[in-house]
Amino acid sequence: MTNETTREIPYIAAINEAIHQEMARDEDVVFFGQSVGNNPEDPFVKAFGDGRVRVTPISETAEIGMAAGAALAGKRPVVDCTMAEFLLVAMDQVVNEANRFHYMSGGQVKAPLVLKAGYGFTAGWAGQHTGSIYGMFMGIPGLKVALPSTPADAKGLMATAIRDDNPVLFLHHYLLTLEKGPVPEGEHLVPFGQAVVRREGADVTLVATGWTVGHALGAAEQLAAEGVSAEVIDPRTIAPLDTATVLTSVAKTGRLVLVDQATRHSSVSAVIAAEVAEHGFSSLRAPIVQVTALDASIPYSKPMEDFILPDTGKIVAAVRQVLGAGVVA
Amino acid sequence: MWRIRAMEERVGQLKRAGEVHGLIHLSVGQEGVAAAVCGQLRDDDAVYSGHRAHGHTLAKGAPLPALLAELMGRVGGLCKGLGGSMHLVDVEHGMLGATGVVGGNIPMALGSALAARMRGGDAVAVVFFGDGAVQAGQFNESINIATLWKLPVVFVCENNGFAEFSPRSAHTNVERVSDVVAPYDLPRETVDGNEFAAVRSVFGRMLAGVRAGEGPALLECLTHRLRGHYEGDPDRYREAVSKAEWQEKDPILRLQRQGAADGWLADGDPAEFEAAARTEVDEAVEAARRSPFPDEALAASLVRAGGKS
Numbered sequence: 001m002t003n004e005t006t007r008e009i010p011y012i013a014a015i016n017e018a019i020h021q022e023m024a025r026d027e028d029v030v031f032f033g034q035s036v037g038n039n040p041e042d043p044f045v046k047a048f049g050d051g052r053v054r055v056t057p058i059s060e061t062a063e064i065g066m067a068a069g070a071a072l073a074g075k076r077p078v079v080d081c082t083m084a085e086f087l088l089v090a091m092d093q094v095v096n097e098a099n100r101f102h103y104m105s106g107g108q109v110k111a112p113l114v115l116k117a118g119y120g121f122t123a124g125w126a127g128q129h130t131g132s133i134y135g136m137f138m139g140i141p142g143l144k145v146a147l148p149s150t151p152a153d154a155k156g157l158m159a160t161a162i163r164d165d166n167p168v169l170f171l172h173h174y175l176l177t178l179e180k181g182p183v184p185e186g187e188h189l190v191p192f193g194q195a196v197v198r199r200e201g202a203d204v205t206l207v208a209t210g211w212t213v214g215h216a217l218g219a220a221e222q223l224a225a226e227g228v229s230a231e232v233i234d235p236r237t238i239a240p241l242d243t244a245t246v247l248t249s250v251a252k253t254g255r256l257v258l259v260d261q262a263t264r265h266s267s268v269s270a271v272i273a274a275e276v277a278e279h280g281f282s283s284l285r286a287p288i289v290q291v292t293a294l295d296a297s298i299p300y301s302k303p304m305e306d307f308i309l310p311d312t313g314k315i316v317a318a319v320r321q322v323l324g325a326g327v328v329a
Numbered sequence: 330m331w332r333i334r335a336m337e338e339r340v341g342q343l344k345r346a347g348e349v350h351g352l353i354h355l356s357v358g359q360e361g362v363a364a365a366v367c368g369q370l371r372d373d374d375a376v377y378s379g380h381r382a383h384g385h386t387l388a389k390g391a392p393l394p395a396l397l398a399e400l401m402g403r404v405g406g407l408c409k410g411l412g413g414s415m416h417l418v419d420v421e422h423g424m425l426g427a428t429g430v431v432g433g434n435i436p437m438a439l440g441s442a443l444a445a446r447m448r449g450g451d452a453v454a455v456v457f458f459g460d461g462a463v464q465a466g467q468f469n470e471s472i473n474i475a476t477l478w479k480l481p482v483v484f485v486c487e488n489n490g491f492a493e494f495s496p497r498s499a500h501t502n503v504e505r506v507s508d509v510v511a512p513y514d515l516p517r518e519t520v521d522g523n524e525f526a527a528v529r530s531v532f533g534r535m536l537a538g539v540r541a542g543e544g545p546a547l548l549e550c551l552t553h554r555l556r557g558h559y560e561g562d563p564d565r566y567r568e569a570v571s572k573a574e575w576q577e578k579d580p581i582l583r584l585q586r587q588g589a590a591d592g593w594l595a596d597g598d599p600a601e602f603e604a605a606a607r608t609e610v611d612e613a614v615e616a617a618r619r620s621p622f623p624d625e626a627l628a629a630s631l632v633r634a635g636g637k638s
Contacts, residue, residue, distance in 0.1 A: 054478075063436075065440065069441045069444070070444045073425070073444030092430050093436065101426060103632055104418065107409070109420055
C-alpha cells in the first residue's frame with residue numbers, strides 16, 4: 001500500500017504529511033490541540049478551515065474527553081497532546097474511557113481517535129518532560145501504542161492510526177524530530193502489530209524502539225567489525241506487540257539483548273523478556289540482557305543524562321556479555 | 330416515572346437476592362429529572378450519564394428487558410453483560426453512555442455536541458452529573474470550551490446535596506451549582522428537581538435555545554436520593570427524611586397530586602400506572618432470567634474494534 005516515489009523529509013514533516021493527507025481523504029478527520037491551528041497562516045487551517053482544525057485551551061482532560069465523545073459520534077479526531085507527560089494530566093480519559101467503550105458497550109460503539117504526543121526529550125529538559133512513559137500504556141485494554149523510529153514509519157503509522165477504529169497513542173520521539181529519511185510521497189500505510197527486521201544477523205537478536213533503534217544499528221555495525229552478526233528488530237507498535245518475530249529471531253540466534261529508553265520496570269523490554277522466557281526459553285543459549293534507562297528520573301546535568309540512558313557502547317557491552325555467557329551444547 | 334421507580338426498587342431487591350452483581354447506584358427519588366429531560370429528547374440527541382444511570386437509560390428509550398438483562402449480567406443485555414450498571418450504552422436510542430468515574434462523561438458530551446454541529450442539523454448532547462462532579466477539574470474545563478465554542482450541549486446537574494458520602498458544604502463554599510458557572514454567561518437556572526413540571530418547562534426552554542444554535546445551558550435540579558450512595562450503603566452520614574416529609578417531596582406523588590388538582594388525572598389512574606409498571610418490570614425480569622450468561626469466548630473478543638490486532 002505504498003506509493004514508490006520517495007524523497008528525503010524530516011520525521012516531523014512526515015507525521016504532518018500523514019495527517020494532512022488523511023484529512024484530505026476523509027472529512028471526518030478533525031485535528032485539535034493546544035498548539036494546533038493557532039494562526040490563520042497555519043497550513044492545516046488554510047487547507048481545512050477552523051472548523052476541523054482547532055486550537056484548544058490548556059485543558060488536557062476536556063480535549064481528550066471531547067475527542068472521545070466526537071469519536072463515539074463518528075468523527076476521527078487527532079489530538080496533538082504536545083508532550084507525553086501532558087497525557088498524565090488526563091489519565092482517566094487516556095486509559096479509562098474511550099479505550100473501554102467498545103468493550104463495555106458490548107461492541108455497539110467504536111472510538112477511533114489518535115492521541116499524538118512527543119516523548120523522550122533527553123536534551124536537558126530533565127525530570128518532567130523527558131520520560132519514555134509508553135510502558136504504562138502498553139497493557140491497557142483497548143488502547144494501541146505506536147512508536148515510530150523512522151520518517152517513513154512515522155508517516156505510515158500515523159496514517160494507519162487515523163484509519164484505525166480504536167484509540168491510538170502515537171508517540172513520536174523528540175530527538176528524531178528533524179532526522180531525515182526517505183518517505184513515500186502518496187498514500188503510505190504501515191500495519192500495526194508487525195515488527196520489522198532492520199538488520200539481519202545470526203549471532204544475537206537486538207530489539208529496540210524509537211530513538212534506540214539507531215543506537216542498536218550503530219552497535220550492530222560496530223560488532224560486525226568484530227565478526228559478530230547482530231539482528232536488529234523494531235516492533236514499531238508495542239500494543240499490539242509482535243512477539244512472533246522476536247521469537248523467530250531468537251530461535252535462530254539463541255541470544256537476546258533488549259534495548260529500551262524507558263525505566264526498566266515500566267519498559268517494553270521487560271514485557272518482551274517475559275514473553276521470550278515463557279515461549280522461547282529452549283532457544284536461549286544465554287540469559288537475556290536488558291539495556292534500559294535506570295529506574296530514576298532523567299537528571300538535568302548532561303554527563304548524568306548520558307550516564308542514565310542506553311547508548312551504543314552499553315549495547316555492544318551487553319552483546320559481548322551474552323556471547324561470553326554462551327552455553328556449549 | 331413509575332417505570333423507573335418500579336425498576337429501581339426491583340433492582341434493589343435483585344441485588345439483595347444476589348441476582349444483580351456488583352456496585353449498584355439507584356435513583357429512587359430522582360425520577361422526575363430523568364423523565365422530564367429525556368422525554369423531550371430525540372434518538373439522535375446524545376445522552377451521557379454517570380454511575381447513577383438506570384433511570385436516564387430507561388427514560389431515553391432503552392428497552393426494559395435488555396436493561397434489566399444487562400444489570401443481571403446476561404448476554405441478552407444492552408451491552409452483552411460486559412458493561413453493567415455504571416457503563417450502560419444504548420446507541421439505537423442515543424444513550425451514548427454512562428461512565429463510572431465522576432466527571433469523566435462531561436467532556437465526552439462536548440465531543441458528541443461538536444460532532445453534531447459539524448454534521449449540521451439541530452441534534453444536541455445532554456450530560457447528567459451530580460453536584461460532586463462540579464468540583465472536578467473537567468467540569469470547569471468543559472464549561473469553558475462549551476461556551477467558547479458555543480457547543481449544543483445541556484449540562485444537567487442533579488444536585489441531591491451529597492457528593493458520594495459528604496454534604497455539599499464539606500466540598501465547596503458555593504451552594505448553587507448554577508452560580509459556579511456565572512462568569513461564563515450561559516443560560517443557567519436552578520429548579521426544584523422533584524417538581525416534574527418545573528424541570529420539564531425550564532429544560533424545554535433551554536433545549537429550544539441550544540437547538541437553535543445559541544450555545545450551551547446549565548440546569549441545576551435540586552433532588553433527593555431516597556437511598557444511600559450505593560446499595561448496601563449504611564448511610565450514616567445523613568439523617569433520613571421522615572415518611573411524611575418524603576410524601577411531600579416524592580416527585581411521582583407530587584405530579585399525581587398536581588394532575589388530580591388540574592383534572593387531567595382520574596382517581597384510579599395512579600394505581601393503574603404503578604401496577605402496569607410493576608407488571609412490565611416483572612415480565613422483563615423473567616425475560617432477563619431466560620437469557621444466558623455470556624460465553625467465555627466473549628471475554629477477550631471485544632477488547633478492540635475490528636479484532637485483536
